[in-house]
Amino acid sequence: MNAVNHMGFIVASYGAAVAVVGALIAWVSVDYHTQRLRLADLEMRGVTRRSAPAQSGPAVEQAKEKA
């Protein structure tokens, strides 16, 4: 087998692997930062879980008033 003739297939395979693994890492990283930002935004507006430390905010105050 001539390595030069088949180099394109080998390079394409490793390129595909880099693309797929890179896409997976990018997806996980972007998703993590997106969820962290969304959580921070909600907590900044005073929306927290019951098990989380008590905080004040417009949505929580409204919920308390309703209760």
Next chain:
Amino acid sequence: MAIADLANPTRFLKFANRTIPWLGGLTVLVFAYGIDQAMLAPDDYQQGATVKIMFLHVPSAWLGMLGWGVMSVAALGTLVWRHPLADVAAKAAAPIGAAFTLLCLVTGSLWGRPEWGTYWVWDARLTSELVLLLLYLGVIALWRTVEDPSRAARAAAILTLVGAIDLPIIKFSVDWWNTLHQGASVFRVGGSTIDSSILVPLFIMAAAFTLLFFTLHLAAMRNEILRRRVRTLRLMQASAVS
């Protein structure tokens, strides 16, 4: 920390935050060593330099199947044991398993063209591997279609367990049918037919890919727990405002 403690999402997040950087670092190191060994491995006496594609193709194939195996165990966790993180684990594993299955099919085609003279043939091994990719896409679509996570989890768990039938079909397809794809050459009765100069780099690359899989899976599970927290908080906010 006991393993049972990880059933608590908050404790799991702490565990994931501590573990992911170490696991990621170890993955990079093993990959660096594996790629170095793969590039230094000799050409195959029949296939020549194209055997280098095997170091990507075979681990991708194993991880595509491992991903569905993880999802199947998680499906049992959802349906039988009702483990709180089982459906999180299943949902997180699906895109990663699908990506490795896609990589297996792409590298297989690129390997097949110089060796077989064709990118694709509808033989049992290739077709059952394509079915696995379609099953992955079906489960991902199901998760996205059903809005309530617990309902989606049950439906996805049933589809996952039904789809698990494809795993032994993939494994034994080369024995049960006459295929263009070669028979088992690594894990087979009588030992591997691959020379150790190629087999050892293959196992190192497989270890690196497996570490990558579990690093990504842990990170994706962390993301899914955070996504569910966001969903819960938005529902709380909506009910407080209405």
